[in-house]
Amino acid sequence: MSVVGVSAHSGAPGSKTFPKIELHVHLEGTVRARTLLQIARRNSVPLPADSVEGLAGLYQYHDFSHFLDVWRLTTGALRTERDFRQVVVDYAAEAAGHGAIYIEGIFTPAEPAGRGCDWDEVFTGYCDGAQQAAEQHGVRVRLTPDIPRSYPLEAAELTVRHAVAYRDRGVVGIGLGGPEAEYPPGPFARAFRIAREGGLGSVPHAGEAAGPASVRGALDGLGADRIRHGIRAAEDPGLLRELADHPLPELAAAGIACSVSTDDPAMFGTDLGAEYTAALQLGVTARDCYLAGQRGALGDAQTKRELQRVGEEFDWAGIGA
Secondary structure, eight states: OOEEEEOOOOOOOOOOSSOEEEEEEEGGGGOOHHHHHHHHHHTTOOOSOSSHHHHGGGGOOSSHHHHHHHHHHHHTTOOSHHHHHHHHHHHHHHHHTTTEEEEEEEOOTHHHHHTTOOHHHHHHHHHHHHHHHHHHHOOEEEEOOEEETTSOHHHHHHHHHHHHHTGGGTBOEEEEESOTTTSOSGGGHHHHHHHHHTTOEEOOEESSSSOHHHHHHHHHHHOOSEEEEOGGGGGOHHHHHHHOOOOSHHHHHTTOOEEEOOBSHHHHTOOHHHHHHHHHHTTOOHHHHHHHHHHHOOOOHHHHHHHHHHHHHSOGGGGTO
16 A cells, blocks of 8 residues: 655644654755755855845745746755755754654755766765764654656666665665656656665655546556655545545545655745644644554664654653544
């Protein structure tokens, strides 16, 4: 079964009162404006504004295409191993402040590689960051690099082959992101087959900008272990019954398990605490959110046992869960 994950993008205040698992966060989208300015200046990369206040208007999106344009503009400041490592460590510190104990972070290596960065420098930076995050902040970070749909298929295979090579550095899965409606999952089946043969999980985006057929393609063509977003599965009752695993009113009522994540917190003006607060206000429980995260996590057996232990030992009743 696949676990579906959504984000409420609410600005409600968060809390550190219970352990949290985050399975869907684009690490490039965690870079807050102040840090973005710092990194851009370090790399002599021009931005549309030179102050935190000036960048605020950048994050007002007209549509998904505009969001992707802004995403590419801001992620273009990330150029070196130091940058990629910093992104992971900084976000681990932020998420730990909201109670996170385990994160599966997404990054898109083909984007900086397409700008001339070395593939190994990109992967090394993110993997070193994951190690440093555990040492400094006590957060286990595992990595699930994304294939960008709109890039040549060669980039898909390069992403997968590097991901498999870095499996012992914390890479646990492969994703698929970008303009969903224009690029269906079928052509990426070979890349995902290579990933699965290399021991990686399949965690594509589907059912966000496109309908149930996209979710079906991710399940049947890409062997999805977990669907990122998946909310438009609600348009197909039969597909909902097959998924049976995710959150929030209609989906929860269908028996679908709920993992709660931020997606791109810096770009959506949210954080992990706010997302959990919003989810709880919609009727799911903290314990259910944790169990869905535990079920969907792609970490190794030891990590899964540790997440299970935390879930079993925590006093959920003490927080009304």
